[in-house]
Amino acid sequence: MKNLVVRLANKSFTNLSQLEAYLNEKIQIALDKNVAPVVKESIQTAVSDVVYGAGVPIFYKRRNLRNGSLGDVGEMNHEISGNTLIVTDDAKSKLPWENGRSLAQNIEYGYGENWYSVSRPFINGEDGAKNILREDKSHIESLKDGLRELGLTVI
Numbered sequence: 377m378k379n380l381v382v383r384l385a386n387k388s389f390t391n392l393s394q395l396e397a398y399l400n401e402k403i404q405i406a407l408d409k410n411v412a413p414v415v416k417e418s419i420q421t422a423v424s425d426v427v428y429g430a431g432v433p434i435f436y437k438r439r440n441l442r443n444g445s446l447g448d449v450g451e452m453n454h455e456i457s458g459n460t461l462i463v464t465d466d467a468k469s470k471l472p473w474e475n476g477r478s479l480a481q482n483i484e485y486g487y488g489e490n491w492y493s494v495s496r497p498f499i500n501g502e503d504g505a506k507n508i509l510r511e512d513k514s515h516i517e518s519l520k521d522g523l524r525e526l527g528l529t530v531i
Contacts, residue, residue, distance in 0.1 A: 406522025407461045414518040415463045416449040422498040422505040423447035427483055431491050
């Protein structure tokens with residue numbers, strides 16, 4: 377590896393650690409700016425299909441996808457740990473849960489036996505966000521697009 381020089385996007389790297397650090401920085405930027413919104417949209421789609429598609433409540437007025445509900449992307453947060461994107465749905469419940477779980481946890485895993493309180497797995501279920509992404513690969517395409525926007529050639 378003596379005399380190794382790698383040129384990438386008008387940058388020169390004299391060792392693999394420099395190259396790796398540069399690429400990791402670009403990946404983290406693309407995860408934040410390009411991939412996170414796509415993942416949040418997949419969660420929103422899954423909430424609409426899996427949660428809201430399960431039935432219509434009689435005793436309360438359901439929030440829509442833009443006013444603080446489980447499907448509101450404004451209520452979703454993300455962080456990047458290493459090169460891993462972590463997205464959480466942090467929508468608040470109108471009432472506190474006696475079981476101490478969040479709104480997302482109670483909906484994902486269920487909290488009772490009525491149609492509205494059984495498990496509606498909008499993240500991990502068959503029609504959940506993870507499977508949506510697994511099938512359409514939009515998160516991968518958005519990562520590629522983000523890296524291209526940052527000046528990298530992605531093939």
